[in-house]
Amino acid sequence: MSPRTPWGTYHQIADALRSRITSGDPAPGDGLPSEAALGKEFGVARTTVRRALAELESERLIKAVPGTGRVVCTTEERESTPGDGPPPSQYRRIAAELREKIAAGDLAPGDALPSEAALVRQYRVSRGTARQALSELEGTGLVIAVHGKGRFVQGPETPTS
Numbered sequence: 001m002s003p004r005t006p007w008g009t010y011h012q013i014a015d016a017l018r019s020r021i022t023s024g025d026p027a028p029g030d031g032l033p034s035e036a037a038l039g040k041e042f043g044v045a046r047t048t049v050r051r052a053l054a055e056l057e058s059e060r061l062i063k064a065v066p067g068t069g070r071v072v073c074t075t076e077e078r079e080s081t082p083g084d085g086p087p088p089s090q091y092r093r094i095a096a097e098l099r100e101k102i103a104a105g106d107l108a109p110g111d112a113l114p115s116e117a118a119l120v121r122q123y124r125v126s127r128g129t130a131r132q133a134l135s136e137l138e139g140t141g142l143v144i145a146v147h148g149k150g151r152f153v154q155g156p157e158t159p160t161s
Helices: 009-022 035-042 046-058 075-079 090-104 116-123 127-140
Strands: 062-065 069-072 143-146 150-153
Touching (some): 009 035, 035 046, 046 062, 090 127, 116 127, 127 150
Antiparallel strands (some): 143 150
């Protein structure tokens, strides 16, 4: 595996997987190989595989099933959700709910956000999903992480040490 994957490789992987799915192998309801197995097959890092899988999830060709992995969607599942796009991923939904609490003042500047473990219990998601939701808020500047203390709503009273 090379240290740098060429830009756009995940599109090529998504295209290859899309072709397999549309040809019926794997069939609707069947599981896809793990991220590690796909990474080995295509000679790329798992993050590249995740991008390709995210593209297929956004097209509703596959879905993540907790405890199972990613499976091919049925025709009904692909067409079941009306609207202008796919439903938000779990981490985006969690981040949006926390963002709303911040905007509404339920979480004020300086307040601690729920821990990853608390989000895992509340939303019944993996720790990685909870971490991704909190990281998204950090990336927007709404939240700051303080090593050893947790994550806090950004503001003048935010703990810094």
